[in-house]
Amino acid sequence: MSDPRSRLPAVNLLVTEVRAAGRDGGATRTELVAAIRAVLDDARAHAGDAPPDGWVTAIERRLTEANRLSLRRVINATGVVLHTNLGRAPLHPLARQAMDRAAGYSTLELEVGTGDRGSRQDHVRTLLQTLTGAEDALVVNNAASALFLLLHGLAGGGETIVSRSELVEIGGAFRIPDILARSGTVLVEVGTTNRTRVRDYELALSPRTRLLLKVHRSNFVLHGFTSDASLEELVHLGETRNIPVVHDAGSGLLIPLDDAGLSGEPLIPDSVKAGATTVFSGDKLLGGPQCGVIVGATAVIEAVATNPLARALRPDKSILAALEATLTLYRDPERARREIPTLAMLTEDRASLRRRAKRLARRLPSAHTEPGTSAVGGGAFPDTELPTELVVVPVSSPDRALTALRLGDPPIIARTHGDAVAFDVRTIANDEFPIVEHAAHAVLEQTP
Ligand SMILES: *Cc1c(COP(=O)(O)O)cnc(C)c1O
Numbered sequence: 001m002s003d004p005r006s007r008l009p010a011v012n013l014l015v016t017e018v019r020a021a022g023r024d025g026g027a028t029r030t031e032l033v034a035a036i037r038a039v040l041d042d043a044r045a046h047a048g049d050a051p052p053d054g055w056v057t058a059i060e061r062r063l064t065e066a067n068r069l070s071l072r073r074v075i076n077a078t079g080v081v082l083h084t085n086l087g088r089a090p091l092h093p094l095a096r097q098a099m100d101r102a103a104g105y106s107t108l109e110l111e112v113g114t115g116d117r118g119s120r121q122d123h124v125r126t127l128l129q130t131l132t133g134a135e136d137a138l139v140v141n142n143a144a145s146a147l148f149l150l151l152h153g154l155a156g157g158g159e160t161i162v163s164r165s166e167l168v169e170i171g172g173a174f175r176i177p178d179i180l181a182r183s184g185t186v187l188v189e190v191g192t193t194n195r196t197r198v199r200d201y202e203l204a205l206s207p208r209t210r211l212l213l214k215v216h217r218s219n220f221v222l223h224g225f226t227s228d229a230s231l232e233e234l235v236h237l238g239e240t241r242n243i244p245v246v247h248d249a250g251s252g253l254l255i256p257l258d259d260a261g262l263s264g265e266p267l268i269p270d271s272v273k274a275g276a277t278t279v280f281s282g283d284k285l286l287g288g289p290q291c292g293v294i295v296g297a298t299a300v301i302e303a304v305a306t307n308p309l310a311r312a313l314r315p316d317k318s319i320l321a322a323l324e325a326t327l328t329l330y331r332d333p334e335r336a337r338r339e340i341p342t343l344a345m346l347t348e349d350r351a352s353l354r355r356r357a358k359r360l361a362r363r364l365p366s367a368h369t370e371p372g373t374s375a376v377g378g379g380a381f382p383d384t385e386l387p388t389e390l391v392v393v394p395v396s397s398p399d400r401a402l403t404a405l406r407l408g409d410p411p412i413i414a415r416t417h418g419d420a421v422a423f424d425v426r427t428i429a430n431d432e433f434p435i436v437e438h439a440a441h442a443v444l445e446q447t448p
Helices: 011-020 029-045 055-067 093-102 122-132 143-155 176-182 198-204 231-241 268-274 298-305 308-312 317-329 333-339 341-347 350-363 398-406 430-446
Strands: 136-140 159-163 186-190 209-215 245-250 277-281 292-296 368-375 385-394 415-417 420-424
Touching: 011 029, 011 055, 029 055, 093 317, 122 136, 122 268, 122 292, 122 317, 136 143, 136 298, 136 317, 143 159, 143 176, 143 209, 143 245, 143 277, 143 292, 143 298, 143 308, 159 176, 159 198, 176 186, 186 198, 198 231, 209 231, 231 245, 231 268, 245 268, 268 277, 268 292, 292 298, 317 333, 333 341, 350 368, 350 385, 350 430, 368 420, 398 415, 398 420, 398 430
Parallel strands: 159 186, 159 209, 209 245, 245 277
Antiparallel strands: 136 292, 277 292, 368 385, 385 420, 415 420
């Protein structure tokens, strides 16, 4: 008997067959041959049998897989609006277009009027001044690097005073005491876990004090017998001793959302008004790209902007393009709330959620809707549970169904709900409903 592997077709024959069938997807010969070799290797591992669905289909599938990028779009059906694993804030269409435009040659560092070299910061400075009330602004890669830059520039070699109740870990191993140590400033802790007064800061002042730092707790809240020194009190104390005050405000909330049941996050214009140099993230509540923004007095911004570290932390052109487009929407706060995806999702009302959930449920087999809760995520409004309407589909194995949904294209990230999978429509756009419908049918056929 001859070796069954000798039955395998020749590479050249398969090249011709795939090309003749028009199923090569525009691959070059090198790409096509690599895919064919991989499929032949699979066949050898299976005693030389042809793939169950035929050579051409198997090769075509291989080509598609080889071209699929790892960083892909997903459908967020979790209801967690700022989902760090899913890339935090989804961008407004205008911000996406701006990124695309900036991807080629652009006016990044060009003064078109004079032909001179410009600053990449100029594209967002005026907007940030107008929207926050600050004298000046600087954008870097993320809030963590913004804080690092400020600590290094303003307090390196000296002491920074922080309340014990604010020595937090934000997630992804970002810990305030560690970042202080790394930026070369000595941490002076004051107060207790639950109560800190301005007097505690005052008693800790020394000739080495260079900075008073206030950190928004972001991902947890203190309840009960608690008190904090206000930012105004700290700025007042700082002014009497000529010591700057930095507020790490976290999320970048530019407009109030209290009427949508969302309160407790610091408003950036309030921090600026209080007189603190303020740091915030671009891709949390602000709803923009990943970046860190510093706003404050010109003297402080200039001091940190000229630190060589600022060059190491400077943002990319596509980031500045997306940030500019996002900030532009805030010139009309009503429009920002309605259109910026994070704000629109967070403030969608019950009636709208219920209506959309019913619409999705009608498309899914044996689905019903029931009230549930969504989370803000991203370390903002940590104890706020947003009432939502879930689309619930009973399945025999919720975990297997979740996996199957994740392995689809695009992946759908849902959650379990008792003996069912649940889709939270808060984070699913209407034009994504057909994708969810299609995937749910396929999954329910495999894992009823
Ligand atoms: C999220 C957060 C950070 C880190 O922001 P990144 O932009 O993710 O680096 C820093 N400080 C506070 C208070 C935060 O909430």
